[in-house]
Amino acid sequence: MNLAAKDVRHNLGRFALTAIGIGMLLMIVMGMAGIYRGLIEDATLLVDRIGADLWIVQRDTRGPFAEQSRVPDSLAYRAAAVPGVASAREFVLHTIQRQHDGQRLRMTVMGLSWPADKGEWLPLLAGRPLRQNHFEMIVDQSLGLQLGAQLRLGKEIYEVVGLTNGMVSSSGDAMAFVTAADSQAIQFDKAGEAIRLERSGRERRAASHETILRQPGLSEQFSGSMANLPAVAPPDISAVLVRIAPGADVQRVAQIIGGWEDVTVHTRQQQKDLLVQGMVDKARRQLGMFRALLTIIAAIIMALILYTLTLDKIHAIALLKLIGAPNRVILGLILQQALFLGALGYAIAYVVGQKVFPHFPRRVVLTDGDLVQLAVIVVLISVMASLLGIWRAMRVQPNEALMG
Amino acid sequence: MNEPAAIETRELTKIYGSGNTEVVAMHNVSLTVRRGEVVALLGPSGAGKSTFLTAAGLINPPSSGQVFIGGQQVMDGPAAATDLRAFRRRHIGFVFQKANLIPFLSAHENVIVAMELNGASPRAARARALELMRELEIDNRARYRPAMLSGGQQQRVAVARALANHPSLVLADEPTAALDSRRGRQVMELFRGVAQEHGAGVIVVTHDHRSLDVFDTIYEMEDGAVTRLPADHAPR
Ligand SMILES: Nc1ncnc2c1ncn2[C@@H]1O[C@H](COP(=O)(O)OP(=O)(O)OP(=O)(O)O)[C@@H](O)[C@H]1O
Numbered sequence: 268m269n270l271a272a273k274d275v276r277h278n279l280g281r282f283a284l285t286a287i288g289i290g291m292l293l294m295i296v297m298g299m300a301g302i303y304r305g306l307i308e309d310a311t312l313l314v315d316r317i318g319a320d321l322w323i324v325q326r327d328t329r330g331p332f333a334e335q336s337r338v339p340d341s342l343a344y345r346a347a348a349v350p351g352v353a354s355a356r357e358f359v360l361h362t363i364q365r366q367h368d369g370q371r372l373r374m375t376v377m378g379l380s381w382p383a384d385k386g387e388w389l390p391l392l393a394g395r396p397l398r399q400n401h402f403e404m405i406v407d408q409s410l411g412l413q414l415g416a417q418l419r420l421g422k423e424i425y426e427v428v429g430l431t432n433g434m435v436s437s438s439g440d441a442m443a444f445v446t447a448a449d450s451q452a453i454q455f456d457k458a459g460e461a462i463r464l465e466r467s468g469r470e471r472r473a474a475s476h477e478t479i480l481r482q483p484g485l486s487e488q489f490s491g492s493m494a495n496l497p498a499v500a501p502p503d504i505s506a507v508l509v510r511i512a513p514g515a516d517v518q519r520v521a522q523i524i525g526g527w528e529d530v531t532v533h534t535r536q537q538q539k540d541l542l543v544q545g546m547v548d549k550a551r552r553q554l555g556m557f558r559a560l561l562t563i564i565a566a567i568i569m570a571l572i573l574y575t576l577t578l579d580k581i582h583a584i585a586l587l588k589l590i591g592a593p594n595r596v597i598l599g600l601i602l603q604q605a606l607f608l609g610a611l612g613y614a615i616a617y618v619v620g621q622k623v624f625p626h627f628p629r630r631v632v633l634t635d636g637d638l639v640q641l642a643v644i645v646v647l648i649s650v651m652a653s654l655l656g657i658w659r660a661m662r663v664q665p666n667e668a669l670m671g
Numbered sequence: 672m673n674e675p676a677a678i679e680t681r682e683l684t685k686i687y688g689s690g691n692t693e694v695v696a697m698h699n700v701s702l703t704v705r706r707g708e709v710v711a712l713l714g715p716s717g718a719g720k721s722t723f724l725t726a727a728g729l730i731n732p733p734s735s736g737q738v739f740i741g742g743q744q745v746m747d748g749p750a751a752a753t754d755l756r757a758f759r760r761r762h763i764g765f766v767f768q769k770a771n772l773i774p775f776l777s778a779h780e781n782v783i784v785a786m787e788l789n790g791a792s793p794r795a796a797r798a799r800a801l802e803l804m805r806e807l808e809i810d811n812r813a814r815y816r817p818a819m820l821s822g823g824q825q826q827r828v829a830v831a832r833a834l835a836n837h838p839s840l841v842l843a844d845e846p847t848a849a850l851d852s853r854r855g856r857q858v859m860e861l862f863r864g865v866a867q868e869h870g871a872g873v874i875v876v877t878h879d880h881r882s883l884d885v886f887d888t889i890y891e892m893e894d895g896a897v898t899r900l901p902a903d904h905a906p907r
């Protein structure tokens with residue numbers, strides 16, 4: 268006869284409530300690990316999907332995801348000329364937040380180097396890649412826009428022609444893909460009045476500049492668009508992405524480009540590592556600490572619950588001892604209930620988590636490894652938590668059954 | 672008469688508390704119950720009957736004195752001379768003053784558990800438990816939990832549990848207090864039968880003077896001391 272099961276059946280409602288409570292607690296512990304995995308997965312997925320073999324970034328920076336990186340767009344041509352490089356394209360990335368239909372839209376805009384890159388590599392859920400080099404965009408479905416939606420960014424209106432799935436930046440914002448030219452137009456968009464003021468300021472500064480005084484014809488050019496002033500315009504792309512030709516040696520190409528004084532080269536793996544260490548590391552440690560605390564709290568709560576469950580049975584335990592039950596039976600009674608509660612709580616955490624986590628704003632990824640680890644932790648907690656109850660039960664004298 | 676006694680106590684003394692609150696609940700009680708002998712223990716409230724019974728039953732260690740069960744010394748003063756719990760489940764059946772049943776088990780399971788603890792197969796335990804309960808007329812309450820049974824029904828379940836393992840010593844503390852006279856007598860006769868069939872020694876604390884004729888020997892306890900009453904001097 269299984270005494271533990273009999274007691275559970277007798278106090279079913281109470282056990283169920285307790286298991287639900289423990290389950291909720293474990294679900295949060297489970298979710299913490301999932302959020303952390305989600306952070307890493309989102310970050311590395313993006314780098315993988317972009318698919319570059321080498322990332323050329325501003326000297327001594329850690330790439331466009333980790334910090335500001337600015338390189339001249341001519342860098343793409345330099346890189347393309349290196350032996351072993353199949354293609355080199357511009358990479359532009361910036362995050363914007365705009366109002367649309369009264370909703371706040373936050374997205375990370377990535378520029379595709381038209382016409383080489385129309386976004387064919389994107390995991391499209393619906394729609395199509397870009398077909399023209401202006402005013403079309405592909406966005407992640409997490410942004411909540413429909414195909415055909417019209418979105419005003421800067422001075423132009425962009426149409427959503429494609430939807431991706433799971434493309435979010437390392438900060439969790441949905442990605443939006445436009446051509447590099449559009450991306451810059453969006454990034455450097457200024458109000459008309461600001462442009463007029465800037466131009467007149469430019470003319471004023473030019474009027475007093477020695478070069479212009481010597482060559483008055485130049486001043487004409489200063490009144491044009493900033494993009495037409497290559498010599499004075501800021502470098503305007505974030506990085507250059509290099510694909511290696513089949514059969515070529517990545518390390519060799521990286522070495523050549525790495526020799527250039529103005530840039531730093533990262534391999535894909537390095538880019539991923541930098542992302543995980545740099546951007547996600549604090550969040551990861553934060554979540555780790557929180558998870559450890561929650562685990563301790565769960566252990567304490569379970570210990571209290573199991574202790575009170577034992578106290579409620581103290582009379583029965585004394586009686587069992589009185590009719591000659593060995594300690595093994597009493598130990599089994601408490602331990603089995605602890606493990607049962609732990610297992611049930613874990614199952615509840617898993618089932619409810621499966622329903623709840625998909626509604627979280629960021630991805631929650633439950634890996635088998637994390638699930639197994641938590642299962643082991645739950646078993647350990649259950650055993651540890653029942654020690655207090657077991658200690659109390661072992662001290663009960665059989666004649667306590669005759670008192671009260 | 673070289674067969675060992677069911678139980679023999681030598682100068683059992685129990686002192687509760689110490690100093691000002693010291694109570695001598697039992698003083699130098701020496702008593703022998705043969706196998707097959709059914710003994711009644713009478714006495715006023717507070718005389719020390721329960722104290723004696725729990726000491727003899729290896730639940731409440733005496734302050735001094737010895738207990739021999741089946742010829743084997745099991746208590747030497749307050750010290751155990753064997754694994755008491757194993758000894759209890761194998762050899763002793765108890766019925767307590769207040770029915771002591773496990774609340775989360777049914778009546779039937781309360782009887783079964785004692786047998787399973789003693790190594791009986793679940794099947795054999797079920798059958799024997801049901802048979803005992805039938806004899807005690809509570810088989811129709813087999814599936815009830817103790818909380819749903821009357822005091823007398825609980826007490827009969829406790830009797831069934833006490834007899835389940837064919838003990839060589841049965842100790843019962845007012846087992847019939849909650850029973851009507853017919854059922855009370857039935858329980859006493861059941862004890863008698865156990866004594867005769869299995870050669871068990873039985874000690875019953877009772878106030879029920881109507882069934883004293885069932886007993887072979889009658890003792891009276893007063894202020895912690897036990898005296899034997901001649902069979903024909905049993906108070907009526
Ligand atoms: N745990 C204890 N601590 C202190 N004194 C106790 C304890 N148990 C019993 N006593 C005392 O020992 C004496 C004998 O008690 P006991 O319970 O053995 O009497 P009893 O003969 O069984 O009485 P009753 O017929 O009322 O059950 C009493 O004076 C009682 O107060």
Ligand SMILES: [Mg+2]
Nearest residue numbers: 720721768844
């Ligand atoms: Mg008593």
